[in-house]
Amino acid sequence: MGYFDDDIDSIQLSIQTIEDERKQLNEIPPYFRAKWYHDVMINHLAEKRQIPREAFETSDIFFVHPDDIVAELPDWMKDRSHGFVYDNRYLTFGGRYVFPVKDVHGDVMGFLSYVYNEDPKYIDSKTFGYRAKLTTMFGMEKLPEYYSSKRSLFVTEGVMDMVYLRYHGHNAVSLLTSKIGKYQAVILKRFGNRCIILADNDSFDKFTEDRTAGEGFVKQASYCLPEARIYQTVRASDINDVTRLDNGIYEQQVIKDLEAMESPLCMPVEFRQRGKMHGKRYY
Template identity: 30%
Template sequence: MIRRMAEDRKEEVRRATDVVALVQRYLPLRRSGRSWSACCPFHQERTPSFHVWPETQRWKCFSCSRSGDAFAFLMEKEGVEFPEALRMLAREAGISLDPPDPAAAAAAKAKDAAYGAAAFACRWFQGNLKGSPGAAYLKSRGLTGETALEWRLGYAPPGWDGLLQAARGEGIPEAALEAAGLVVPRRGGDGFYDRFRDRVIFPIADTTGRVVGFGARALGDEQPKYLNSPDSAVFQKGRLLFGLDRAREEASKARTLCVMEGYMDVIMSHQHGVRTAVAGLGTAFTQEHAALMRRFADRIVLVYDADAAGKNAADRALGVLLEADLDARVAVLPEGKDPCDLLVLRGPGPLLESLAAAREVFEHLLAGTAARHDL
């Protein structure tokens, strides 16, 4: 019953949408016979092989073979999942998708409030960066002010309720802060305290750039060194990649993503023009990660530190990528350097060389075997 209603809505939105008009907003379509054509937005080309047919309301690229309907185009172009594509087109067509079920409506409302709290916290952390120990740390690692701004980096001051107080002033409910993982209930059950204190803040966004969580690096000896938002309705580590919102456009063109270990590695790579870099969120790679990457890339280059921990992490990730039938490669960096340090010390040259020389999995495994047996 519910499924049939969802199908009806989908059809209603499809009927109300003109795929030619939709595509035209992104590409300069030219009439060519019964179709409209342009250079394909999903691979690099000089002569147009991307066509849209008004009659069938479908599109296809004869070069890279991608094809689909209005929903599929939006999913590819905006990097969103089907439900979000449906919402976007429904909104434009003036069709309401509001769930009739009150429990689902309440959950959707709570989720919206959590997104709002995360957006507020992001701005607040950002506003605290200037002149802070966090800014000093970022500068010491070689980050420019422009980069910090682009990545919306921030600082969570010491103290237990800075964010709580600021949010209260803005009328943001504590429940929304808690749902976004920003505050922790006090042990006595009496109120909350700030989760992130005296840490550099790395906002983590979904593919559309909406902030859904945070990575926070300690400045002193506090453990853990990196503290991430806990999983919640709006933040699932198994489905997110740090930096993908900024890397996806370049990745779609190059059909390649470079997966690194740390947030600083990713940010520094982008600062040096390597704009296909992303990172996991400190958890093991999942099939959902692989599916997410496949939307933007066919080739995945794992960039890991040359140490044993780095190699183990690469081997584990490889298993997942191979299972997903992705072209997985391993780039080995010069001994003892992470991408961030390497970039600061020697510019993008050595990293680009390592990426270009990335080994296919078979060679990588063979090299590992050879090292173990001292061949």
């Protein structure tokens, strides 16, 4: 009897540990959003990406100042399982904008950090049990709402395009990468022909040596999600890049195109259809 009691105690301890972990992860965004520099840095990001500040605020995005002192952080935040501090003295995301990745219940699972002038541009947190590019999507907390909606679901590779789409009233999630994981495919198949994949056009990236980069993602998306429609920008690598070109002269057309994509019969101007749909090839 005592043997089984020990097992039960161990399971209860594990559940409590997970609950504590979830609670602490949820407390990280408001901690940094309350910092004195938050407003200045979010305004700077909004100006740089030419996306309204409100779009970032609704996703709980925050900035970690490189001069923040690790010793002044709450003790629980220094725990290695949270992924915010390494070697007990360095900030993992110092000088970066951080996007909290949440589950379908709205609880933080992990973090994706971004900086526009360094390599790598994106860094995932090594939060306990969190594998951003395998099992999750940025914006999953809205999935229950999206399931019951009759509107299309836009799926982007990067977070900036997703933030932009949501600001303009669209249902959207981000894959956080240019690959569709098995779990992600299971979720997206539920949307059938309401699923719209917005693939990056990496041939516009001046840093891309392979001029066919991105084609693999289009083909994978077409194979994994045969009912989905796939579109790609024709003027730049992604939506946010197009809307920032030439002082934003193409943005209104992009907005019109995105609205039109809610209908399967649309003919967008700033996008071309890719993949295979109803027996027609768009490659």
